[in-house]
Amino acid sequence: MKLKILTPAVAALLLASCGTQKTASATTAETTSPVKETVKNVALTPELAEGKNLYENSCVRCHKLYDAKKFTQEEWKPILARMQKKAKLDDTQMASISNYITSQL
Template structure:
């Protein structure tokens, strides 16, 4: 009797799981906003070096933030604090600062 109930339950479960129809999500007519993530600025060799330093030095410890997430005034103390942690010299920090400022 138990085996018949188990078989019946398995068959019902199989039929129900195969018989359900999934509906596709309906597309809205509202346009999706597109946010500009970075400015299209031609990178000079100095800016390219700053970008390289930013991506390689900063990403070792945390995710990278978009440059436009903070203002220039907000970036100054962040970069100063991170310079010590990343063990970057002043020349490297100037390159990173110039790169970030070029993306604002």
């Protein structure tokens, strides 16, 4: 009986984890995410686009995406440090995310 319940649950979990990732556009700072924000009309550099992509794909796995302006730069530092372990991101990836968030403040 347990096997009949666990097998579909594992299959559903596997399918959900294999979903497609969003890709960030390197030409505009506009976002299609559900985050309501006033977007700067600044072209994203490839480094900032990578940070945006990491932010959108890593953070949304566990919770909704927050508007960068919701917190100050000082408030973001401990948040990002805490989330780095949970998202299993290395220091380079966290620097990209941090640079992207800072550029949006």
